[in-house]
Amino acid sequence: MDASTATMPAADANEVALLQALRAGDDRAYGQLVRTHAGQLLATAQRIVQNEEDARDAVQEAFVSAFRSLGSFAGNARLGTWLHRIVINAALNKLRRRQRKPERSIDSLLPAFVADGHAANPAVEWRESSETALQRKETRALVRDSIDMLPEIYRTVLMLRDIEGLETEETAQALGVTTAVVKTRLHRARQALKSLLDPHFQGGAL
């Protein structure tokens, strides 16, 4: 994803003024840009790299990249959205450079079927809605921990698509894979996450 080519809803008047000030080299505008967005960007980077030091590096690299691209930024995206996409790429680069640890197979978390194609373990409907469950801090922590248990290639796709809100095509570009691979990985990631959450929701409220 090129830092200068995100296409999103047009920026509002304040952002237009901020962009003009940035392009004019106004120090206060740069400070405002960083202080306004660095928190969200650090949280996004932290979710992807799962390491505070790498997350800080990714945020710094993202701003360096953004500063360089301000001249060519078309202004057809919100600055926050634009920076969000840039930090995702910076965080993914960190992940790629990091030595990969061996990952466990996801197969045991995918549904099993008998010979005629029927489910080996018929699903039981969860007793509590996600909306109600998410009111509790413990549930939110459980879901976050369960996402972190997914093998990295699945966790990354789930993070980008379901949590960071990237489209399939954007995710494919960011990861350097096809859209078909993104769809397959996302479906498996959701199925595996469901399996990890099943024991907590099948018996009723957490």
Add this chain to the structure above:
Amino acid sequence: MNCRDVIDFLMHYLDGELPENEQTLFKKHLDECPACVNYLHNYQETVQLGKGCLCGPDSPLLPIPEELVRAILSTRSR
């Protein structure tokens, strides 16, 4: 269409990407298979849990260290 097919095509169904004839077969299976209806429901709830788990007041929004802000701003002069 059996349970395996339905679960394999679940995301395509939810995204409205199934061809009409396959969508009809998909719905027919759901009419006859409560276990797949449950699976579909739990799958959708899983997606919502994933989307919602970072939205609460405990959302891990990290404080921005001033030295990071300074380090970022100092890159402009390099």
